[in-house]
Every structure is written in C-alpha cells, then in structure tokens.
Amino acid sequence: QELTEAGPWLAFDVRNPAALEGAVTEHQIDAIMHLASLLSAVAETQPQQAWDVNVNGLINALEAARRHRCALFFPSSIAAFGPATPPERTPQVTVQRPTAIYGITKVTGELLCDYYHARYGVDARGLRYPGIVSAKTLPGGGTTDYAVHIFRAALKERRYECFLAADTRLDLMYMPDAVRAAIELMEADGAKLAHRNAYNVTAMSVTPQELADAIACRLPGFTISYRVDPVRQAIADSWPRSLDDSAARAEWGWRPAYDLEAMVDEMLRTLSSG
Numbered sequence: 129q130e131l132t133e134a135g136p137w138l139a140f141d142v143r144n145p146a147a148l149e150g151a152v153t154e155h156q157i158d159a160i161m162h163l164a165s166l167l168s169a170v171a172e173t174q175p176q177q178a179w180d181v182n183v184n185g186l187i188n189a190l191e192a193a194r195r196h197r198c199a200l201f202f203p204s205s206i207a208a209f210g211p212a213t214p215p216e217r218t219p220q221v222t223v224q225r226p227t228a229i230y231g232i233t234k235v236t237g238e239l240l241c242d243y244y245h246a247r248y249g250v251d252a253r254g255l256r257y258p259g260i261v262s263a264k265t266l267p268g269g270g271t272t273d274y275a276v277h278i279f280r281a282a283l284k285e286r287r288y289e290c291f292l293a294a295d296t297r298l299d300l301m302y303m304p305d306a307v308r309a310a311i312e313l314m315e316a317d318g319a320k321l322a323h324r325n326a327y328n329v330t331a332m333s334v335t336p337q338e339l340a341d342a343i344a345c346r347l348p349g350f351t352i353s354y355r356v357d358p359v360r361q362a363i364a365d366s367w368p369r370s371l372d373d374s375a376a377r378a379e380w381g382w383r384p385a386y387d388l389e390a391m392v393d394e395m396l397r398t399l400s401s402g
C-alpha cells in the first residue's frame with residue numbers, strides 16, 4: 129500500500145511491448161529503472177518463462193528507451209558469475225559463465241545494455257547486486273531470501289531453519305544502500321563510466337551462521353538450524369563469495385553505508401516497530 133500511495137502507478141506485463149511503451153509515453157518517462165525479473169530459485173523451476181520475462185522484458189524496455197530517448201537502469205547480479213569465476217574478491221572484468229538460468233539472463237542483459245549503448249546511444253547503466261535485504265518487502269524465489277526471512281522468524285519464533293549451509297559465504301547489501309547505489313549511478317557523469325554494464329557493488333560478505341550470530345547478540349535465545357535445499361545450495365555454491373567493487377568506487381564514488389552490524393540493528397528495529 130505504501131508503494132501505491134507514493135505516486136502514479138500502472139500494472140502491466142513487461143513482455144507486452146505496447147503496454148511498456150505506452151507507460152513511457154503516457155507519463156513522459158525519461159529514465160526506466162527496469163527491475164522486473166524472475167529470481168534465481170524460481171527461475172530454475174521455469175527456465176523458459178524466466179528467459180521470456182528477464183530477457184524479452186528487458187529488450188522491450190531497451191526498445192522503449194531507444195525510441196523515446198530514456199536512460200535505463202538494469203539490475204544485474206553476482207549471479208552473472210559462475211563456478212569458473214575467481215570466487216574471492218571477484219574482479220570487475222573476469223570469466224562470466226553462470227550455470228543457472230537466472231545468471232544466464234543477467235549476463236545476457238549486461239551484453240544487451242552494452243549493445244544498445246554502443247549501437248544506439250541508449251544511456252543504459254547497471255549494477256551487479258549481491259543479495260538484497262529489505263524490511264519493507266518479502267522476497268520471492270531467490271537464493272539469498274534466507275537473509276530476509278531470518279529476521280522475521282527471529283522476532284516471531286526466536287528460531288529459524290535455514291535452507292543454505294552454515295558456511296555459505298555470499299555478498300549482501302541492505303536495501304537503502306541498494307537504492308542509493310542505483311540513484312548515484314544514474315546521476316553519475318556518463319563520461320566516467322568505463323564499466324557501465326554492469327558494476328560490481330557490495331556491502332558485506334556474510335555466512336548464514338555469521339548473520340545468525342549477529343541477530344542472537346541482540347535477541348538472546350535466538351537459534352538457527354539447517355535443512356539444506358540442494359537446488360538453492362547448488363546455485364549459491366556457483367556464485368562468488370566476495371566481490372571486488374573497486375571500479376564502482378573509483379568511477380562514480382560508490383561507498384556502502386551499512387555493514388552487517390548496522391543492517392542487523394536497523395532490520396530488527398524496523399520490523400519490531402511493525
């Protein structure tokens with residue numbers, strides 16, 4: 129409800145090019161923040177639909193941006209890397225051979241955004257986000273969803289059963305940092321963006337056990353248990369354990385504001401206040 133009261137809104141399917149273009153012209157859109165996507169775990173249950181939504185939806189947005197001279201933001205992901213990628217301090221430019229369909233759509237998206245920039249001059253820019261943790265919205269079908277569910281379970285039941293193994297190290301970012309990163313990238317001087325599609329960005333590299341320990345420090349008695357989901361564990365194991373985001377820091381001044389401790393404090397405070 130908070131979102132629908134925040135301003136004008138329209139519901140349509142991104143696979144419908146006419147509907148997407150109509151929204152752009154009706155509201156004189158000058159920048160498309162194209163976030164529509166099936167996430168990693170749910171995409172594995174329907175890979176053809178994931179391609180349709182994630183790639184054909186993006187092409188529709190890029191075409192609208194081309195025809196109406198809009199800028200475009202595209203959220204790539206650490207999922208755009210795969211098992212052959214160096215997993216520690218993953219470089220900005222390195223091997224990208226993801227093995228999950230979600231990551232394949234993200235690499236494809238990065239290449240399409242670069243193509244539309246080079247071929248048509250579309251001001252397309254992107255970020256390779258880590259797992260994003262939000263107090264405002266429940267996640268849907270992602271491999272890093274545990275990092276959101278754990279907070280609500282801790283407050284409600286003082287326990288959480290995690291679908292990833294205790295030592296599964298992944299990059300995470302608190303939602304306010306993720307939103308600010310997109311805005312700062314879109315407002316940056318385009319002439320300085322050597323890696324515009326898409327920048328590694330991160331805020332912390334965390335395991336489920338480390339996140340649980342940080343919560344337990346604030347909620348005495350909270351316990352975590354593990355029942356590993358082999359599908360999501362295989363996806364997580366194919367991703368980097370930590371990103372090198374030095375290119376984003378150098379080219380447009382990226383700096384995260386929330387580390388693990390600050391995120392846990394604010395997530396618990398926000399969810400406790402209802």
Ligand code: VAH
Nearest residue numbers: 167168205259270271272
């Ligand atoms: C997912 N939350 O889990 C997304 C994200 C890095 C993970 O892309 O699929």
